[in-house]
Amino acid sequence: MLLSSLYIIGITAEAMTGALSAGRRKMDWFGVMLVASATAIGGGTVRDILLGHYPLGWVKHPEYLVITCIAGILTTGIAKWVIKFKGVFIRLDALGLIVFSIIGTRIALEMGLHPVICVVSALITGVFGGLLRDLMCRQTPLVLHEELYASISALSSILYLSLLNGDVTQTYATVITLTVGYLLRMAAVRFKWRLPNFHLESETSAH
Amino acid sequence: MLLSSLYIIGITAEAMTGALSAGRRKMDWFGVMLVASATAIGGGTVRDILLGHYPLGWVKHPEYLVITCIAGILTTGIAKWVIKFKGVFIRLDALGLIVFSIIGTRIALEMGLHPVICVVSALITGVFGGLLRDLMCRQTPLVLHEELYASISALSSILYLSLLNGDVTQTYATVITLTVGYLLRMAAVRFKWRLPNFHLESETSAH
Amino acid sequence: MLLSSLYIIGITAEAMTGALSAGRRKMDWFGVMLVASATAIGGGTVRDILLGHYPLGWVKHPEYLVITCIAGILTTGIAKWVIKFKGVFIRLDALGLIVFSIIGTRIALEMGLHPVICVVSALITGVFGGLLRDLMCRQTPLVLHEELYASISALSSILYLSLLNGDVTQTYATVITLTVGYLLRMAAVRFKWRLPNFHLESETSAH
Numbered sequence: 264m265l266l267s268s269l270y271i272i273g274i275t276a277e278a279m280t281g282a283l284s285a286g287r288r289k290m291d292w293f294g295v296m297l298v299a300s301a302t303a304i305g306g307g308t309v310r311d312i313l314l315g316h317y318p319l320g321w322v323k324h325p326e327y328l329v330i331t332c333i334a335g336i337l338t339t340g341i342a343k344w345v346i347k348f349k350g351v352f353i354r355l356d357a358l359g360l361i362v363f364s365i366i367g368t369r370i371a372l373e374m375g376l377h378p379v380i381c382v383v384s385a386l387i388t389g390v391f392g393g394l395l396r397d398l399m400c401r402q403t404p405l406v407l408h409e410e411l412y413a414s415i416s417a418l419s420s421i422l423y424l425s426l427l428n429g430d431v432t433q434t435y436a437t438v439i440t441l442t443v444g445y446l447l448r449m450a451a452v453r454f455k456w457r458l459p460n461f462h463l464e465s466e467t468s469a470h
Numbered sequence: 471m472l473l474s475s476l477y478i479i480g481i482t483a484e485a486m487t488g489a490l491s492a493g494r495r496k497m498d499w500f501g502v503m504l505v506a507s508a509t510a511i512g513g514g515t516v517r518d519i520l521l522g523h524y525p526l527g528w529v530k531h532p533e534y535l536v537i538t539c540i541a542g543i544l545t546t547g548i549a550k551w552v553i554k555f556k557g558v559f560i561r562l563d564a565l566g567l568i569v570f571s572i573i574g575t576r577i578a579l580e581m582g583l584h585p586v587i588c589v590v591s592a593l594i595t596g597v598f599g600g601l602l603r604d605l606m607c608r609q610t611p612l613v614l615h616e617e618l619y620a621s622i623s624a625l626s627s628i629l630y631l632s633l634l635n636g637d638v639t640q641t642y643a644t645v646i647t648l649t650v651g652y653l654l655r656m657a658a659v660r661f662k663w664r665l666p667n668f669h670l671e672s673e674t675s676a677h
Numbered sequence: 678m679l680l681s682s683l684y685i686i687g688i689t690a691e692a693m694t695g696a697l698s699a700g701r702r703k704m705d706w707f708g709v710m711l712v713a714s715a716t717a718i719g720g721g722t723v724r725d726i727l728l729g730h731y732p733l734g735w736v737k738h739p740e741y742l743v744i745t746c747i748a749g750i751l752t753t754g755i756a757k758w759v760i761k762f763k764g765v766f767i768r769l770d771a772l773g774l775i776v777f778s779i780i781g782t783r784i785a786l787e788m789g790l791h792p793v794i795c796v797v798s799a800l801i802t803g804v805f806g807g808l809l810r811d812l813m814c815r816q817t818p819l820v821l822h823e824e825l826y827a828s829i830s831a832l833s834s835i836l837y838l839s840l841l842n843g844d845v846t847q848t849y850a851t852v853i854t855l856t857v858g859y860l861l862r863m864a865a866v867r868f869k870w871r872l873p874n875f876h877l878e879s880e881t882s883a884h
Contacts, residue, residue, distance in 0.1 A: 291872035315524035317729035325793035339875040379532035413500040461546040463493030522731035586739035665705035668753040
């Protein structure tokens with residue numbers, strides 16, 4: 264299936280970003296595999312726990328875990344090469360974000376949950392892996408500062424839900440959402456689209 | 471119901487504290503909504519996951535999530551006003567703490583769990599939201615240093631359990647626990663009651 | 678049963694390491710009990726949540742929680758004594774690691790899960806408590822930098838599975854795994870065995 268193959272690409276790309284972060288913290292191989300796996304499948308894991316959707320994906324399909332661990336370890340060997348091809352990387356990550364968002368939406372849909380929860384499910388699947396990576400590597404979570412990322416996950420989910428609601432078939436809805444979401448994310452990176460920031464001084468002085 | 475209305479007040483107040491913390495970290499709107507929601511409903515979520523109490527409250531009632539997101543975003547607009555009315559804020563937070571503790575106790579009771587677990591359930595409901603907020607905003611968790619907070623959550627739970635055990639009706643038990651717990655918390659803030667600290671020097675010198 | 682008694686020793690030892698870390702962060706008694714309990718039973722809790730293995734151990738047996746809280750508080754009184762007997766401590770921790778790994782393996786086995794997941798279950802049980810302790814006390818997680826720790830957990834699990842597979846009885850498999858795992862861990866500490874590190878410069882310069 265289209266979505267399954269894209270899912271494998273998505274977790275591989277995310278595992279590589281995790282391994283690179285672990286490398287910046289001088290972690291050992293175990294740390295690299297842990298951070299790579301948490302980045303790649305942490306979002307889906309958190310989603311499944313919150314929705315009570317058992318068994319978890321990687322418990323049922325341990326091969327996903329094997330893929331993320333191998334991708335993590337291989338990345339340590341080709342890190343310099345990976346960094347040079349940063350463009351490829353950002354593209355794979357953008358694809359992964361939309362794939363994860365569609366999968367999150369579908370799982371909540373299949374559980375018969377409210378559309379709001381479907382969008383939240385997409386968001387958690389798309390965003391929590393990177394959040395866990397940044398917490399484990401003690402970096403300020405990128406998703407809370409960066410160009411539009413979470414918003415694109417939510418928008419993709421809303422688009423996908425609307426298409427299904429408008430009687431578009433699942434395959435078309437998937438292809439359209441993937442295309443639009445991917446282009447939006449690449450545009451957000453290129454034009455540095457951001458959400459408004461909320462900046463509160465620690466010491467607010469009365470005026 | 472009394473407890474339901476108080477619950478709405480509680481999650482709104484907690485969402486506002488979350489948004490203020492996010493503002494101190496210059497997060498964007500998504501970050502503000504995430505931290506606000508985690509602060510408000512994170513404690514109940516962690517409790518439900520630990521007890522295996524599915525579906526989670528906000529999955530069943532997505533409107534709670536909508537409330538915390540809106541409260542978070544509105545707070546960014548009125549932050550300076552909110553900070554001036556710090557007194558109101560501390561009172562709402564104190565009320566929230568006791569309401570969360572009573573709800574936590576009751577859920578564990580209804581699941582037929584041991585009284586020790588009922589108190590733990592109260593504690594997790596009352597305290598974990600703030601803990602998540604501080605972890606996400608990379609502050610040293612207040613609850614581990616501040617005036618009595620967790621202890622008042624535990625005491626409220628014990629009081630509530632004792633009242634029910636002494637054949638007081640649920641409504642009276644709720645009102646009495648709310649009053650006593652609230653006054654205790656306000657007294658702890660005013661008189662700076664604290665638990666003993668445990669301070670271990672990193673390099674302990676022999677004497 | 679052998680494993681049950683060893684489990685009690687293991688959670689007591691782990692609770693003490695948690696309390697010592699909390700002391701270095703000047704936490705109050707509540708913080709000490711929280712960190713002690715998270716260190717001791719956090720690994721099993723994370724494992725049970727990931728595997729959907731409900732009710733959690735300490736919800737069913739609240740006495741485990743009572744033990745870890747008491748161990749944590751007592752440690753604050755005898756911290757200087759504990760630090761002097763560091764050798765005893767490292768031995769208890771090594772024993773705990775292997776006991777946790779065997780228990781993790783068995784729970785996954787009893788749930789009929791894939792051998793890869795049995796090893797992951799051992800790893801999570803053995804390693805996540807310490808990881809939570811270090812995150813809560815804002816230290817760089819030791820497990821990601823230290824002498825072989827996670828690897829010994831995984832190796833113990835693989836050894837235990839192989840023995841059972843080779844028709845060794847459960848009791849013998851337990852005793853053999855405990856002995857070999859313990860000796861491996863002590864050797865790793867003494868000879869400073871480590872996994873290769875992956876160190877990536879933040880600013881990689883082309884050459």
